[in-house]
Structure formats: structure tokens, C-alpha cells
Amino acid sequence: MSHGRPTTRGPYVRPMRGWWRRDPFFVRYMVREATALAVLVYAIVLTVGVVRLAQGEAAFDGWLQALRSPASLLLHAVLLLSMVVHAHSWFEIMPKTMPIIFVGGRRLAARTIQRAGWAATVAVTVVVFALALWARG
Amino acid sequence: MKRSNAPIFWLLFGAGGMLSALLGTVLVFITGLAAPTGFTLGSDWMSYPRTLAFAQHWLGKGFLFVVIALFAWHAMHRLFHSLHDIGLHTGAIAKLVCYGGAALITLVAAAALLAIGF
Numbered sequence: 001m002s003h004g005r006p007t008t009r010g011p012y013v014r015p016m017r018g019w020w021r022r023d024p025f026f027v028r029y030m031v032r033e034a035t036a037l038a039v040l041v042y043a044i045v046l047t048v049g050v051v052r053l054a055q056g057e058a059a060f061d062g063w064l065q066a067l068r069s070p071a072s073l074l075l076h077a078v079l080l081l082s083m084v085v086h087a088h089s090w091f092e093i094m095p096k097t098m099p100i101i102f103v104g105g106r107r108l109a110a111r112t113i114q115r116a117g118w119a120a121t122v123a124v125t126v127v128v129f130a131l132a133l134w135a136r137g
Numbered sequence: 138m139k140r141s142n143a144p145i146f147w148l149l150f151g152a153g154g155m156l157s158a159l160l161g162t163v164l165v166f167i168t169g170l171a172a173p174t175g176f177t178l179g180s181d182w183m184s185y186p187r188t189l190a191f192a193q194h195w196l197g198k199g200f201l202f203v204v205i206a207l208f209a210w211h212a213m214h215r216l217f218h219s220l221h222d223i224g225l226h227t228g229a230i231a232k233l234v235c236y237g238g239a240a241l242i243t244l245v246a247a248a249a250l251l252a253i254g255f
Contacts, residue, residue: 036219087162128163
């Protein structure tokens with residue numbers, strides 16, 4: 001207590017710098033949020049591709065050539081990993097973000113929801129890649 | 138009371154999040170790694186005539202538009218809400234930049250896809 005004397009000290013403000021490195025839970029949260037960057041970059045890559053496609057064959061071939069560069073392949077390897085992390089974290093939080101489901105009077109377990117999500121992603125991946133192979137002609 | 142516009146952005150965020158969780162991995166693998174290198178798909182899988190035919194079909198056109206637009210809205214919404222976490226408290230300007238960016242990507246993709254024709 002300062003007993004009426006004006007204090008020269010400012011109020012304590014808890015420093016927030018690097019707050020998310022304090023707890024593995026926060027680190028997982030930030031990694032989850034960071035996957036949005038990969039989703040954004042991929043949307044931009046596709047948008048550029050569609051624009052180049054509209055501009056004609058020469059422009060589109062330039063885009064294809066850029067995709068074959070080592071920098072692009074490295075970028076897409078990072079994007080691929082980020083998409084896997086995104087899918088995993090998306091289903092990890094899904095039991096908390098979706099309405100509660102009751103089956104036979106019991107709440108549907110979080111594990112079941114997460115596994116169903118993963119199974120759906122695996123199924124979609126297999127079907128889409130099979131379609132891509134089929135479209136090879 | 139004025140109606141909030143937040144549910145629209147959350148809806149786009151959720152739809153884009155689900156779509157990218159289901160499709161993101163395989164699409165990045167196909168368009169970014171397999172097709173450019175020719176791995177399993179062959180070297181002309183994404184060639185100009187083939188991609189043009191895909192984008193001219195209403196189904197391919199719709200697919201490209203939905204993927205691009207929802208991925209963009211999902212990502213921009215999430216980035217907007219993460220700015221606070223990394224110490225940027227810019228409010229309305231950040232909102233304008235993020236949602237404006239998503240709207241710009243949507244419009245550019247729509248214009249290009251329409252220019253490609255049917």
C-alpha cells in the first residue's frame with residue numbers, strides 16, 4: 001500500500017508478446033489458424049491459372065511452366081502439408097463447432113465425429129484422384 | 138435492432154473450411170505436384186486444350202468458381218480473426234482489406250471464367 005502518496009509506478013500490464021508459445025494448446029491453435037494462409041495462397045494460384053487460361057494458350061503455357069519450377073513445387077509441397085494439417089485440425093474442432101448429435105439417447109462421441117471427418121476426406125481424395133486418372137484419356 | 142452481417146461471413150468460412158478439408162489436399166497434389174511433373178497423370182494432363190474444355194463445361198466452371206471463392210472467403214475470414222492474436226488491432230480497415238480481398242478474388246475468378254465462355 002502506498003498510504004496516499006501518489007505512485008510513480010504504472011499499472012502492471014502482462015506482456016502479451018509471444019503469448020502463444022507459452023502453451024502447446026496455444027501453439028496448436030496458431031498452427032490451425034496459419035493453415036488459412038495456405039488455403040489463401042492456393043486460391044490465388046488457381047485464380048491466376050483461370051485468368052491465364054482466359055488470356056489464351058501462350059499465357060496459360062507460361063503459368064504451367066511456372067508450376068514446373070522448383071520454387072513452385074516446393075511451395076506446393078508446403079501447401080500440401082498445410083492442407084493435411086488444416087483437414088486434421090478442422091475435424092479435431094468439429095465436435096465443438098457442430099450441433100450436438102444424440103444417438104440412442106447418448107451424445108455422439110467426439111472421436112466418432114473426428115473419424116467420420118477423416119474417413120470422408122480419405123474417400124473424397126481417393127474418388128477425385130481416381131477421376132483424375134480416368135480423365136487421363 | 139440492426140441485423141448483423143456476421144452470419145454470412147461465418148457461413149462462407151464454414152463452407153470453405155469444410156470444402157478445403159475434404160478437397161484441399163488432393164487438389165494441391167493434382168494441380169501443384171502430379172500434373173506439373175507428370176507423375177502418374179502424364180505430361181499433358183493440364184494442357185491448354187484439356188483445361189480449356191474443363192473450364193468451358195458448366196460443371197468444371199462451377200467447380201473452379203466454388204473452390205476458388207469458398208477457399209478465399211474461408212482463408213480471409215480466418216486471417217481477419219487471427220490479426221488480433223498477433224497483436225494487430227486495426228478494426229474496420231482490416232475487415233475491409235480481408236473481406237475486400239476475398240471479394241476481389243471471387244470477382245476476378247468469375248470474370249475470367251465467364252470470359253473463357255461456354
